[in-house]
Amino acid sequence: MNSLEAGRLGELIPVASYARTSEDFRQRDGHGVRYQLRINERIAHEHGCIGVAAYSDNGRGASKKGVARPGFDRLVEDLARGRTDSGLRIKGVVCVADDRPYRRADDLARIFAALTCRPGRGYVDSQGVRDPYSQDGLLQAVRSLDLAVTETRIRSRRVSDWHWARAVEGVPHSGPRPFGRQEDRITLHPEEAKLIEQAISDRIAGKAVRAIAADWCDLGVTGTRGGRPTRRRSHRSSPRQGSAAIGPTEASCC
Template sequence: MTSSASLIPVVSYARISADIRRDSHGVKDQHKANRETAARYGWTVVHEFTDNDRSAAKFSVVRDDFESMLTALRAGRLADGTRIEGVVILAEDRLARRPGDYERFVEAFTFRDDRVFADQRGPKDLYSEDVESMGLFGAVISKMEVRKMQRRMRRSHRARAEEGRPVGGPRPFGWKDDRLTLEPREAELLAQAVKDFLSGRSLHSIVMDWQERGVKTARGNDWSVRSLKVALSSPRICGWREIAGELVRGPDGAPVQGLWEPVASSEQWAAVRAIFEGRKGHFVGRDMKVGRAHPADYRDHTYLLSGILRCGRRLPDGTMCNTPLRCNGPKDAGHHTYTCLSRAEGGCGGVSRRGDLVDMFVSEAVLAKLEEASSSSGPQDTEWPKAGELKDVEEQLDELTRQWNARQITNDFFFKLVPGLEQTINRLRGEKNKHEASIAAKAAQQETSASEVRRRWYLPEEEGGFPISVKRTYIRSAVHAVIMYPAGKGNKKFDPDLLDPVWRN
């Protein structure tokens, strides 16, 4: 009987591209087969490298354990010092599907002499040029097969999309396993999330609410801002389909309506998408222009007027400071304070005001504006003024295409004119989406009456009050900024006249 000390130490590598069941059964089965292969040849598996749910064909996918295995092969030992003298795999397509990866593996493997290698069919001598060439040729063939399969899948997805049929895969949140019928509870949550977001509520606030209520994704995971953004921005919610960032359209140019039940209207979806596209999570600079993007861990503001208040102190050169005020948290005074940044930080340090009183004044001013607008508002014109222009350009393109198909115009003439027309159509469609988004966003806000806004403004969030993100949306829609002028030295009584809202028209 062979002693364990005389067995050759090898590592097992397993990979699967898609772990649909999320139970790692595929890679576990591969490792089991690899251990049996090793035992047949008097080897022992001392470590298992696993890349579960990782494609080997995509250049953008990094296989962490594959890279770790290459490092260990070059070193001749694992991170804990265990010696390794070979590799066992199920099949070569589990190891590599791109020639470059196969070459890197052989280079690391042959970095040291006298190593062993085997797949389920038997051992192979990777030091032999013929064996290496055959393996490399196999990787090339595998890459070609992958590309053929990807092309077939793309054609299949396109055909299904044009017929309005859903594709396979895990069910999306809001629908049952057939991907056509709505799951009532989830669909209601998703529809409400669309309305809340259009009303100004932040994704983070919705996610926190869902997590507190125990709402999970279709795969049973906790919701995140990223996953909710993906769900809301998907055209599936209104019954449409998107491929490579473009809506799937029929011969008439209109989006193909899917066979599944929608949870929102196309106008609501367009409004959601326009908000995402329009803001892209950027900060607003002093000149009120869109600045740098929010960091990945950006969250809701803690205080109501952060970034909205501006310093109104006059500088020695006669210009206004205009620095966004910082909010300092409550200390001994028991309330927060809005303060201009110091000179070293780019401000003047000359303005500071009690935060709770400023919040109260600005809140009342905005609520009064909402009530005034509510009492004087009349029917709004929802007609997009450039609808006729878009129709004309689309008809020009249709007529040009008809003449080209009938061979009444040359290829050179046709392909010179088409790009310009298509560019104009795309621009006008973008403007139309923004217009519809603006109408939908206003309609979402108008669903809540001014008196209801006032009632919920001061309620705690757990009692139905507005999250701070919704309040900030109402304030942002009413004012460009609020200028805070200096009150002078010493403790003075709060003077609301030193706050100057810059109202939007």
């Protein structure tokens, strides 16, 4: 008798509960993962399961390679060995949606390999209990992955376009003061703006980038964080810095 059959006969299936949020920069209290874990409890009980261990990654995205997710790593390890550190058996995993544990193909492969390395396990979400060993179960996971990847690309492009438009209009961004602007990030810095304007003129006239950087070094110019100039290509190509040289109105019309 596998775990799915046991659940139908009234035996609660012990599952691991996983939650993840990509950002938590406003309240910084982990409320997002707490809410997900609570919803996981409800979903588990609705489908004859019970959460015996909770795993979470707060403020950690799953779209980019190299982002550490210790909660996910621990979940995969425990699924592979079939029990938690305290010795509790795990017969499946529950989460609110597929894009919580994975938004990349390698993470999908990791969790499904760990989940299906032993027989009789289930994958539970708001849609019900999924059979991870079946072709339909795997295809549904792949479709969810495809949707997540597409969503990530669209959102990334939208954010990139938004930042570009703000830069063209000379709208200040967060972070350190940009070279060529004063602390309000709008008003031109009288000396730095002249340097940028001269560098653009010199480059148009054919002067090498390294030669311009060398001139700045000779003048003792440093960046807003104290760094020495090496190559000033970014200053010349940035729409924001273009407005530092020729004014925001003209720059936005280029």
